[in-house]
Amino acid sequence: xxxxxxxxxxxxxxxxxxxxxxxxxxxxxxxxxxxxxxxxxxxxxxxxxxxxxxxxxxxxxxxxxxxxxxxxxxxxxxxxxxxxx
Amino acid sequence: xxxxxxxxxxxxxxxxxxxxxxxxxxxxxxxxxxxxxxxxxxxxxxxxxxxxxxxxxxxxxxxxxxxxxxxxxxxxxxxxxxxxxxxxxxxxxxxxxxxxxxxxxxxxxxxxxxxxxxxxxxxxxxxxxxxxxxxxxxxxxxxxxxxxxxxxxxxxxxxxxxxxxxxxxxxxxxxxxxxxxxxxxxxxxxxxxxxxxxxxxxxxxxxxxxxxxxxxxxxxxxxxxxxxxxxxxxxxxxxxxxxxxxxxxxxxxxxxxxxxxxxxxxxxxxxxxxxxxxxxxxxxxxxxxxxxxxxxxxxxxxxxxxxxxxxxxxxxxxxxxxxxxxxxxxxxxxxxxxxxxxxxxxxxxxxxxxxxxxxxxxxxxxxxxxxxxxxxxxxxxxxxxxxxxxxxxxxxxxxxxxxxxxxxxxxxxxxxxxxxxxxxxxxxxxxxxxxxxxxxxxxxxxxxxxxxxxxxxxxxxxxxxxxxxxxxxxxxxxxxxxxxxxxxxxxxxxxxxxxxxxxxxxxxxxxxxxxxxxxxxxxxxxxxxxxxxxxxxxxxxxxxxxxxxxxxxxxxxxxxxxxxxxx
Numbered sequence: 025x026x027x028x029x030x031x032x033x034x035x036x037x038x039x040x041x042x043x044x045x046x047x048x049x050x051x052x053x054x055x056x057x058x059x060x061x062x063x064x065x066x067x068x069x070x071x072x073x074x075x076x077x078x079x080x081x082x083x084x085x086x087x088x089x090x091x092x093x094x095x096x097x098x099x100x101x102x103x104x105x106x107x108x109x
Numbered sequence: 110x111x112x113x114x115x116x117x118x119x120x121x122x123x124x125x126x127x128x129x130x131x132x133x134x135x136x137x138x139x140x141x142x143x144x145x146x147x148x149x150x151x152x153x154x155x156x157x158x159x160x161x162x163x164x165x166x167x168x169x170x171x172x173x174x175x176x177x178x179x180x181x182x183x184x185x186x187x188x189x190x191x192x193x194x195x196x197x198x199x200x201x202x203x204x205x206x207x208x209x210x211x212x213x214x215x216x217x218x219x220x221x222x223x224x225x226x227x228x229x230x231x232x233x234x235x236x237x238x239x240x241x242x243x244x245x246x247x248x249x250x251x252x253x254x255x256x257x258x259x260x261x262x263x264x265x266x267x268x269x270x271x272x273x274x275x276x277x278x279x280x281x282x283x284x285x286x287x288x289x290x291x292x293x294x295x296x297x298x299x300x301x302x303x304x305x306x307x308x309x310x311x312x313x314x315x316x317x318x319x320x321x322x323x324x325x326x327x328x329x330x331x332x333x334x335x336x337x338x339x340x341x342x343x344x345x346x347x348x349x350x351x352x353x354x355x356x357x358x359x360x361x362x363x364x365x366x367x368x369x370x371x372x373x374x375x376x377x378x379x380x381x382x383x384x385x386x387x388x389x390x391x392x393x394x395x396x397x398x399x400x401x402x403x404x405x406x407x408x409x410x411x412x413x414x415x416x417x418x419x420x421x422x423x424x425x426x427x428x429x430x431x432x433x434x435x436x437x438x439x440x441x442x443x444x445x446x447x448x449x450x451x452x453x454x455x456x457x458x459x460x461x462x463x464x465x466x467x468x469x470x471x472x473x474x475x476x477x478x479x480x481x482x483x484x485x486x487x488x489x490x491x492x493x494x495x496x497x498x499x500x501x502x503x504x505x506x507x508x509x510x511x512x513x514x515x516x517x518x519x520x521x522x523x524x525x526x527x528x529x530x531x532x533x534x535x536x537x538x539x540x541x542x543x544x545x546x547x548x549x550x551x552x553x554x555x556x557x558x559x560x561x562x563x564x565x566x567x568x569x570x571x572x573x574x575x576x577x578x579x580x581x582x583x584x585x586x587x588x589x590x591x592x593x594x595x596x597x598x599x600x601x602x603x604x605x606x607x608x609x610x611x612x613x614x615x616x617x618x619x620x621x622x623x624x625x626x627x628x629x630x631x632x633x634x635x636x637x638x639x640x641x642x643x644x645x646x647x648x649x650x651x652x653x654x655x656x657x658x659x660x661x662x663x664x665x666x667x668x669x670x671x672x673x674x675x676x
Binding site for chain 1 (some may be wrong): 174188190221224228
């Protein structure tokens, strides 16, 4: 499991959310994002957007199955890239 | 009538009322759920192709960033949770595909619309857009072709979805006004990228308007007039001309030298606080980065950014600026910013407290990490280091000593860096301005930070509504301090820049030019206008004016004198 804080003014908006869902969908196993104890399917753009992840929110990333570490790292990177813009 | 400005620009044209036909969803039951699920699948495929086309059009009309909306639409279309739920409904309740889709969409739309955040509320629009599209393909309904209309129209609608907006023909449409939505709605965002005037939140305009009415609209102000009188119309036409002229004139400034009427060259640069800002400075032909605020690297994290992380960012900026100067300010944070891992104490007076260079001089190891990263980045472009909040000679000398230590560490580790990197300071504290003649001997440049200099000099908190009128750029004390700093800098052979808001104020730019300011660093959106003002003024004439200006006793008189001479 990895954690990251969202720093972008727009929170996890269309573009990075799409990137996260895109990459999670390629994974051979479940991938979840957790915010405030609410768990969601990271392969579903509706669920991810539905979490309403805003600036300042801390989210956990949980992947299962083969290569789960790698998947978690890739998702953290997508978010960090947006944070650092 | 006044509503909310969505995208700037002035539009004049005939009203074209765009009504989306309501789709009637009939609920019927069927045991043949496999057929219904297949209908859904086929509709998905059709919709997928249509959205792909919208995406491609957006890509060519408005660019990558904004066209992502359609990528997101494509994803909603394939969303496992969304589609699974619809299929489940079809199967479990034995209802037709169109009703199942309608029902599930409504649930999701309600969920997003109930969110507190404006941005999230807007996402409901995305789902509506995709659902309509899908619904029409399930029911085989043709769409209202929004592209079939005559020239010179202003679209009036309850709302415009992203698909609607992207299909608007720029050659035929002069602008649009919608009843719903706010500044962050997709329609507004797309309008801005299309450079099409737009007004949002115009409640009940559908009631006030008929097809063919003449409309004049000002997208920036959110103001529109239905069937304007010829006087009103003239005013709008005039303003539109002015806007177009201004835009073209500014575009002409790109690639031009910044040179006063009497041939003095100065530099106009950009202030940045993120890599996004960097793109905008380059687009607006900034001649350098006059202030690179590094705080964003430290915020929103659990631990400090490593030397490597910092180096990568500084190097990127240096390289992208291709040899143009990049002035990077060392860490400027205090207890008011949320940097938990630094454990900064809560203070009564954070702006007079333990922050910025004071913090760095105590936390030497933290300071050195940033300095080493900057020194290394110095080999990839024209990087300069700038210390903030210097109030005394002691602080400056101490900071320089630590920089030397950092250099020695890199030498010993055999890591390449720029030995001769330029080092300067922000002049934002009155004591530094007063001893600037002495400080000038110890640095390679000054950069005047007027925002804080004003606060500290007049003892005014600009956030305090009760006294905000005291925070004025026309105060004689500020102008005298600026002149002193520039003169002291020049006497000691160094250049003086300014990175505060004042550097971009059209009325003060000529005064600063006259005083001899060498570099004007502003926000990216002000770069071209700043160059425009400089190129239209004579430094010598302004210098003469400045000598008299500095004798005036009050901000009010200073402002009056400036307005007079600029007219």
